[in-house]
Amino acid sequence: MTPLLAIGPEALELERLAAALDASAGSNAGADGAVVTFLGLVRNHNVGRRVRYLEYEAYAPLALKAFERIGAEIHERWPDVRLALHHRIGRLDIGEASIAIAARSPHRANAYAACRYAIERVKQIAPIWKREFFDGGDMWIEGATADPDDQRARAEAERIACA
Amino acid sequence: MTPLLAIGPEALELERLAAALDASAGSNAGADGAVVTFLGLVRNHNVGRRVRYLEYEAYAPLALKAFERIGAEIHERWPDVRLALHHRIGRLDIGEASIAIAARSPHRANAYAACRYAIERVKQIAPIWKREFFDGGDMWIEGATADPDDQRARAEAERIACA
Amino acid sequence: MRVTVRLFARLRDITGASELARDLAPGATIGTVWRQLAGEFPALADYERSISSAVNADYARMDHVLHDGDEVAFLPPVSGG
């Protein structure tokens, strides 16, 4: 059975996340009225560079714990939302999905907010790195300093989620 | 080939919408970094009633034009977003999807906003009605008076989309 | 002139028909048709302020002037999605 939270080299499929959420709902599934999903795709350009492909690396056990933390934050903020989140690692070509998120809820407002919050938090605290291979070279992309206890970052993610 | 906008009795599948968007992107597909989707599901209860199933009816040619209008509004507000929107009609059982929306864009903010805007606008202006069959009876659900020129409604949809 | 009237959801239940034909004098508007129907089916009065209307599958206002062969539609408040 597909786990709700996962990180690995397999290609991502929304249908698998949706099925995992369905299964996790059990007898309560009929109460849900909304599923919102997000797919992050590898783009062919970035700040003026022509991207050829990406390589994602992760500290996998800590990444899974970060996903669990994000799930717990969502459960605290939006108790009626259930979340599935899969991240891919390894080489990814243009157009392939690096992350797939699905949020299911009785009401669409919470599903939208939680799905958006999840991707913002992944970018803030998941120990995952991408190396960009572009025309003329390659470089590690470095974004946020990961600090799961930074309440300002968490509030910013909530703001972006329009919660 | 799957159309980007559709209304009919067939079961909805996110994969078909995603494929339609992929195909419509053509050679520019590699520029997209985000796909956000929404599925509306039939819930097993509504304002205290135990729902058994729903029947959706539409004025199909006008519904398609309403979808086109929503697409045009999105193109005007978020020019880099491409949209797919399918609505189902006929009998729908609990847990089945009545509407599927997918928005694809170079950046996730616009994909989230446009996907949310689309469902709000469908509820405002698409000539579609659901009849609820619940324990003890049935009734037509009546929501918004459809007026595509109502700029206040449109502004409200933008506000909800957190645009 | 003659127009076709399309009715949906509860309006269809009230009138017992999803489609009606109506003969109109020249210059008749969507509103003319609505008032005629409301005279025949008093329960329609509830919808006086909440219906929308369309002509030939495009939204149109009550003062829209009709032509022979037009398809007029009356739409109760919508509940799609």
Next chain:
Amino acid sequence: MRVTVRLFARLRDITGASELARDLAPGATIGTVWRQLAGEFPALADYERSISSAVNADYARMDHVLHDGDEVAFLPPVSGG
């Protein structure tokens, strides 16, 4: 005591190793390990204020005291998603 040090992304490129073993005096903290590494690999100095750290696959602060057998990880700014 002996700990394993895990290094990721550009930190791994700088040190040339994804995993290192280091011997430490009792009472050593994550910060102790970092300063030791920064002495060996001066290019790490750029990351002084931007790294995060973890012990046994849990985020932990620089003043966290280490024990024999711990796995310490240094994480440059993240870019997942």
